[in-house]
Amino acid sequence: DVKVTQSSRYLVKRTGEKVFLECVQDMDHENMFWYRQDPGLGLRLIYFSYDVKMKEKGDIPEGYSVSREKKERFSLILESASTNQTSMYLCASTLPGAYEQYFGPGTRLTVT
């Protein structure tokens, strides 16, 4: 059974902290994605990666960076967390050309 896991389900951080969100997939997928989900806005793409060490900005990359050192792991980094980054963060992966994205359970991040 395919699986995408995220390091935390709930996370509370303080303004200015550096935050790491981890995502691991066991399906040998090349493509991985980070979204944030906010009520009334749906899912918005932050960054995606189509191979190890390869990354591209999505629609809302400001305030975020990513790291992909291994194929199965894609990390989202909030360099200096701010309250407007309080959100649900979802990770997904897919094979090239397949389009069907497999999602993790999400991390609900609260920045106080």
Added chain:
Amino acid sequence: AQSVTQPDIHITVSEGASLELRCNYSYGATPYLFWYVQSPGQGLQLLLKYFSGDTLVQGIKGFEAEFKRSQSSFNLRKPSVHWSDAAEYFCAVGALPYNTDKLIFGTGTRLQVFP
């Protein structure tokens, strides 16, 4: 720019009633279309997808969707809703160019089911 519109933010139905969730997309050629479901506290799960061929697509959990090019729509339907169908539903379209595997999501429709 490509976009997906889900005009209904919140829908309430009685258990056993039929359901139709609306989705409209903006794009000229044949799009790749998807419906995902998100149960409370969970990630998204694919219900069904359309790439080409038969315009009526069957999915999991008894859902189906129909692609109508003339109306730029891909509405999701279920003939008889169960209480466990209460969730948020997202329509999505494959973003151009197709070699990126990116999806553009609608804002979602929250389904509430009354007994």
